[in-house]
Structure formats: C-alpha cells, structure tokens
C-alpha cells in the first residue's frame with residue numbers, strides 16, 4: 001500500500017517541482033534551513049524531557065538545556081543555511097533555548113496528563129483507495145478524565161489564528177490514526193504548542209469533519225498521482241528550498257549568486273537580460289514618443305484643414321474615420337449578452353461569432369467535453385511551440 005505523509009502532500013501543494021525531486025526522483029538536498037535544524041533540536045529535547053518523566057526521573061531544566069546544546073553542536077553541519085542576513089546561527093540557537101525554557105517553566109512538573117506515547121507512528125488506511133496516510137505524533141497524553149490529547153510542537157515565527165487552528169488537517173488526521181488503537185478513546189483534544197510565543201492552542205474535530213477529511217485527502221492524493229507535469233511554483237519558501245541548484249526557476253540565480261561584481265555583469269545570462277531590458281525600455285520610450293507625435297500630427301491636420309502633410313523625404317496621409325462598435329464581453333457583459341441573445345434569436349449568430357481555440361483547449365483540459373467528441377476533436381490538434389519572455393523586477397530578497 002502506497003503511503004502519503006502530511007509533509008509529502010504539503011510539498012506538492014507548495015511546489016510540484018520540489019515534490020518531484022524529493023519524492024519521485026528521491027534526490028536528497030545537501031542543505032537545510034536553520035529554522036528546520038533548530039526545530040528538530042527542540043523536538044528531540046522535548047522528547048527527552050517526557051521520556052525522563054515516563055521513566056520516573058524528574059526533568060531538570062539545566063539538563064534539558066545541556067542536552068539541547070550538546071546535540072546542537074554535534075549535529076550542526078556545513079549545509080545548515082541561515083537565510084535571514086541579519087541573524088546568525090547563535091541567534092537561532094538562543095531562540096531554541098528560550099522555547100525550551102519557556103515550555104519548562106510553564107508546564108513543570110509536567111503532570112497535566114499521563115504521557116502514553118512519544119514520536120508515535122500512526123497509519124490511516126484511506127477509503128476506496130490503495131493509499132494510506134502515515135504520520136508521527138510528537139506526543140499522546142491522556143488526562144485523568146479519560147480525554148486523549150494529541151500534542152504538536154511548533155517553533156515557527158508566525159502565530160496562527162484560532163480559526164486556522166480549527167481548520168488544521170494534520171492533527172485531525174493524527175486523531176484518525178490513534179482512534180482505532182485504544183478502546184477507551186471517546187474524546188480527543190488536539191493541542192498545539194507555539195513555543196516561541198509560549199502559547200497553547202486547543203481544538204476538537206467532530207465525526208463528520210473527520211470522515212470528510214479522509215475523502216479530501218484521497219482526492220488530493222489522486223490529484224498528485226495523476227499529475228502529468230510538475231512545474232516549479234515560486235514563493236517565499238524558495239529561499240529555504242534545498243533544490244535551487246536544480247530548479248529551472250532558481251538555477252541561474254543560484255549560479256551567479258556568489259560571482260564577484262565584474263564576473264556577474266559579464267555572465268552570459270546577466271548580459272542578455274540586461275540588454276533585453278535596455279531595449280524594451282528604449283522601445284517603450286519610443287512608443288510613448290510616437291503616440292505623442294501622432295496626437296500632434298492629428299491636431300496639426302485639423303487645425304490646418306489638411307489630410308496630407310509633407311516632410312523632407314516622406315509625406316503623411318491622415319485619415320480620420322468613424323465606425324460603429326458593439327459591446328464586448330470584457331467592457332459590458334450585460335449589454336454583450338443582450339446583443340448575443342438578439343443575434344441568436346435572429347439566426348445571425350453563426351455568421352458573426354468566431355471560433356475560439358483557447359476556449360476549446362480549456363474545455364478539453366477541464367474534461368468538460370464528452371470523451372468520444374473530445375477524441376474526435378483531438379485528431380485536429382497540432383502542438384505548436386510558443387515562446388514568451390516575461391520580465392519582472394527582482395525583489396530585494398532575490399537580488
């Protein structure tokens with residue numbers, strides 16, 4: 001049975017190309033962001049804290065911080081990247097320590113509930129499919145009143161709204177994973193610890209939501225399984241992506257990032273882009289000037305009452321004419337529809353409407369045309385390569 005984790009589904013949603021490299025081509029990135037590195041160290045420290053507690057050992061704060069510091073040094077490697085230029089790895093190390101201290105002081109002596117499992121692997125078979133969902137729960141507790149709690153530690157820098165917590169799918173899926181395992185589960189709390197903010201969020205899921213969630217996940221997995229292309233999807237997350245050297249959208253920036261200024265300006269790609277933009281700007285200026293000049297010529301022709309103006313080697317004939325126009329869909333949809341209905345009812349529509357190839361492609365792509373008809377239409381299809389260049393300004397964080 002093929003397995004899907006929450007991070008696997010999330011990777012596809014964030015960037016299909018990254019998903020392909022990681023989960024289909026199975027390429028391991030050489031780098032990891034410092035935030036993820038710090039998150040792992042905090043997670044393993046909290047795991048140790050609760051393991052000590054389970055072993056009847058009173059967890060001590062200085063021991064916890066020592067454990068964190070030692071692992072930080074032992075596991076730190078050259079591929080850990082600090083993306084935010086104003087901060088160093090020591091800043092992040094300190095943030096991790098603060099997270100642990102805050103958590104320790106808030107919950108000591110950690111007797112809010114009994115810990116049942118740590119870093120627990122769960123599996124959820126998904127209905128009518130050959131897939132199952134898998135995940136690892138940071139901690140499962142049970143309170144004295146019998147309520148189970150699924151705990152998740154977060155070291156992220158943004159605090160979610162309660163409404164987002166109430167929509168979160170990851171812990172709801174974990175609930176589906178633990179429910180079949182123990183007979184006394186009737187009530188489950190989902191608990192998030194946003195450690196940087198010393199905040200705890202709680203939420204519950206009802207049966208209908210959980211069943212709908214399974215269907216939603218199956219649908220998403222089928223979308224991934226049947227995907228035909230895995231295009232790069234650029235976002236702020238690219239800065240933390242370990243595949244920039246392989247990604248068509250980031251490879252060039254990666255290649256030139258460390259070039260000294262002289263070599264950068266002479267690099268072939270950089271030169272081509274700079275020249276292209278230079279010409280585009282010149283063209284824009286010329287077009288603006290041409291437009292102003294045309295206005296001046298029309299005004300001159302009207303003022304002088306002439307329709308031909310002579311220059312040194314050329315002459316210009318000026319034609320000013322008027323022709324009727326009818327509403328277009330983009331300008332006035334209501335009037336356009338009225339007109340179309342009139343033309344259709346008068347039997348003129350066929351004569352004046354134009355075949356729209358783009359619309360046909362869209363109907364075929366979204367499977368809105370019956371298969372037999374679609375197959376017949378496809379016999380007329382010819383694949384034509386279009387080339388387009390879209391300039392955009394580099395954002396500060398990309399330069």
Ligand code: SF4
Nearest residue numbers: 015232233238241247
């Ligand atoms: S750099 Fe950005 S666009 Fe490229 S693979 Fe990574 S996340 Fe996707």
